[in-house]
Amino acid sequence: MLAGWIVDHLWISLVAIGIGAILGVTTGIFIAGKGRERTAEVVLYFAEIMMTVPSLALFGLLMLLLSRMGLSAIGFLPAVITLIAYGQLPILRNTCTAIRHVDPAIIEAGRGMGMNERQLLFKIKLPLALPVIMAGLRNAMVLIIGIAAIAALIGAGGLGVPIFRGLRNARMDLIIIGGVSVSVLALLVDGLMALLERWITPKGLKG
Amino acid sequence: MIRLERVIKIYTDGTEAVREVSLEVGKGELCVLLGPSGCGKTTTMKMINRLISATSGKIYIDGMDNTSIDENELRRNIGYAIQDLGLFPHMTVGDNIGTVPALKGWPKAKRRKRAKELLELLRMDPDGFIDKYPRELSGGQRQRVGVARALGGDPPILLMDEPFGAIDPITRVGLQNEFLKIQQELHKTVIFVTHDIYEAIKMGDRIALMKGGRLVQYAPPADLLYRPKDEFVAGFVGADRGLKGLQLIRTKEVMWRSPPTAKPEEEVKAGRERMERQGIDWLAVIDDEGRFTGWVVSSNLERGQKVKEIMSTSAIVATRNAVLSEALSLMLTSGLNVLAIVDRHNRLEGVLTFQAIQEALREAAEEVTV
Ligand SMILES: Nc1ncnc2c1ncn2[C@@H]1O[C@H](COP(=O)(O)OP(=O)(O)O)[C@@H](O)[C@H]1O
Ligand SMILES: [Mg+2]
Numbered sequence: 001m002l003a004g005w006i007v008d009h010l011w012i013s014l015v016a017i018g019i020g021a022i023l024g025v026t027t028g029i030f031i032a033g034k035g036r037e038r039t040a041e042v043v044l045y046f047a048e049i050m051m052t053v054p055s056l057a058l059f060g061l062l063m064l065l066l067s068r069m070g071l072s073a074i075g076f077l078p079a080v081i082t083l084i085a086y087g088q089l090p091i092l093r094n095t096c097t098a099i100r101h102v103d104p105a106i107i108e109a110g111r112g113m114g115m116n117e118r119q120l121l122f123k124i125k126l127p128l129a130l131p132v133i134m135a136g137l138r139n140a141m142v143l144i145i146g147i148a149a150i151a152a153l154i155g156a157g158g159l160g161v162p163i164f165r166g167l168r169n170a171r172m173d174l175i176i177i178g179g180v181s182v183s184v185l186a187l188l189v190d191g192l193m194a195l196l197e198r199w200i201t202p203k204g205l206k207g
Numbered sequence: 208m209i210r211l212e213r214v215i216k217i218y219t220d221g222t223e224a225v226r227e228v229s230l231e232v233g234k235g236e237l238c239v240l241l242g243p244s245g246c247g248k249t250t251t252m253k254m255i256n257r258l259i260s261a262t263s264g265k266i267y268i269d270g271m272d273n274t275s276i277d278e279n280e281l282r283r284n285i286g287y288a289i290q291d292l293g294l295f296p297h298m299t300v301g302d303n304i305g306t307v308p309a310l311k312g313w314p315k316a317k318r319r320k321r322a323k324e325l326l327e328l329l330r331m332d333p334d335g336f337i338d339k340y341p342r343e344l345s346g347g348q349r350q351r352v353g354v355a356r357a358l359g360g361d362p363p364i365l366l367m368d369e370p371f372g373a374i375d376p377i378t379r380v381g382l383q384n385e386f387l388k389i390q391q392e393l394h395k396t397v398i399f400v401t402h403d404i405y406e407a408i409k410m411g412d413r414i415a416l417m418k419g420g421r422l423v424q425y426a427p428p429a430d431l432l433y434r435p436k437d438e439f440v441a442g443f444v445g446a447d448r449g450l451k452g453l454q455l456i457r458t459k460e461v462m463w464r465s466p467p468t469a470k471p472e473e474e475v476k477a478g479r480e481r482m483e484r485q486g487i488d489w490l491a492v493i494d495d496e497g498r499f500t501g502w503v504v505s506s507n508l509e510r511g512q513k514v515k516e517i518m519s520t521s522a523i524v525a526t527r528n529a530v531l532s533e534a535l536s537l538m539l540t541s542g543l544n545v546l547a548i549v550d551r552h553n554r555l556e557g558v559l560t561f562q563a564i565q566e567a568l569r570e571a572a573e574e575v576t577v
């Protein structure tokens with residue numbers, strides 16, 4: 001039982017962080033571009049608002065939207081979409097700030113030696129921004145694992161199942177099992193991602 | 208080689224950074240852009256490799272309008288060195304130096320070979336440094352790597368913006384000398400930005416002195432020193448021309464080439480005769496390999512029988528490429544009126560006397576003012 005819930009929980013979270021990372025990092029890179037300060041503000045503002053909407057309300061909204069579009073309004077799809085939305089802020093913010101804050105002298109050196117914009121991005125800006133981007137992803141991951149408990153409410157399974165079942169039936173043991181598992185899972189994944197972060201940080205940047 | 212024709216730069220905020228500057232730098236020449244902070248040196252330099260676009264005017268590289276060349280292609284053929292901040296912290300020394308070669312598509316082995324050559328040229332142990340990261344280097348070593356990187360693609364032109372700016376004075380002097388030596392071999396066409404008049408006089412074949420975006424005087428260093436065009440130039444050059452003139456002359460030009468020496472095992476008596484014959488009050492002591500070890504001075508002659516008993520060992524030396532101001536300051540720290548000039552292996556090449564410095568200065572001043 002527990003193993004099944006954990007697997008479901010992890011699976012939803014991983015899919016959400018995977019898609020969220022691609023979406024967030026690309027958008028982050030885009031809005032970090034020159035002359036897009038205004039766009040960046042708007043995008044980050046929306047990501048912030050998203051975080052303040054109660055997750056249940058967001059689920060509800062999505063259910064409406066998805067059913068209108070003729071898609072499955074409960075289960076995996078709306079859960080993943082919600083989680084992706086919640087994870088965007090830390091990813092976007094870190095990616096954008098990290099790229100913006102690469103030392104202009106370093107960028108100019110690259111440009112002065114004949115790198116084009118693409119080479120500047122891939123050879124200079126991204127490698128230098130990587131540690132901060134990774135920190136954003138970690139942040140998002142922990143957030144997502146926590147919120148994923150609510151996915152149980154729309155039938156997506158995961159560790160929310162024992163929690164809500166416990167709540168309905170006044171079964172303290174189920175609530176604790178679910179709650180503790182979510183925390184442990186979040187801590188574990190956070191630790192793993194910290195290792196990954198160290199591993200992909202360019203050697204010259206390690207203190 | 209590089210020609211600026213009535214170049215103007217007005218920034219979008221209305222700052223007139225460069226006002227009608229015309230300037231020509233010949234092939235193999237080192238042109239220093241000099242002037243107080245904010246006078247437009249960096250702006251002028253960056254218009255050459257188009258990091259900044261000129262508002263009007265033309266810049267020709269080898270007769271070609273630089274706006275007619277693809278900007279990245281242009282930049283890959285113009286070495287660019289700035290203060291040490293510009294090294295890529297996530298790349299090894301070797302990869303930093305190999306940046307332009309990589310952009311030019313050289314294979315990896317060739318890039319590494321080139322990086323090693325350049326480290327060698329800048330007197331850094333290639334095998335020890337090639338795989339290090341910038342943060343593992345001292346300030347002086349970073350500046351060297353910065354210069355090596357600018358030379359990476361073997362460009363005919365080098366742009367250097369205060370390349371030795373952020374380091375201590377002693378390391379700085381050493382780097383200047385090494386760069387000049389390299390320049391003697393490579394004959395690059397160099398634009399060198401500095402706000403330091405001493406550095407300008409020492410490094411430049413010609414100095415372009417700027418003020419408020421305008422070119423005030425463009426002339427060889429000696430002319431700037433001894434024939435300032437107006438009040439501003441005279442003021443910028445400063446009152447102590449004599450001292451600055453010392454930057455113009457190298458020790459090798461005025462040193463005593465085979466000076467009287469003594470060996471540690473010699474009798475003092477023989478040494479004393481040599482000193483009297485030459486009319487001097489010192490002898491340079493060298494070992495059997497010709498390496499400089501110290502001095503015998505006349506006031507100590509009575510203190511022993513053998514040279515080694517009365518000599519005072521000294522490690523204060525200069526190289527033949529040091530300019531006289533550096534040599535003079537070393538001489539002052541040593542408390543003697545002579546200075547040993549040695550080669551890389553500390554072998555004595557000559558001796559510089561205080562008298563020789565005085566004479567050289569007098570001649571230099573006369574030559575220009577006649
Ligand atoms: N991007 C810019 N926008 C507006 N003004 C600038 C810019 N860059 C430099 N300036 C101004 O142009 C003038 C010349 O600057 P610069 O060429 O950097 O001088 P220098 O290198 O001689 O110190 C200064 O007044 C400086 O403030
Ligand atoms: Mg400047």
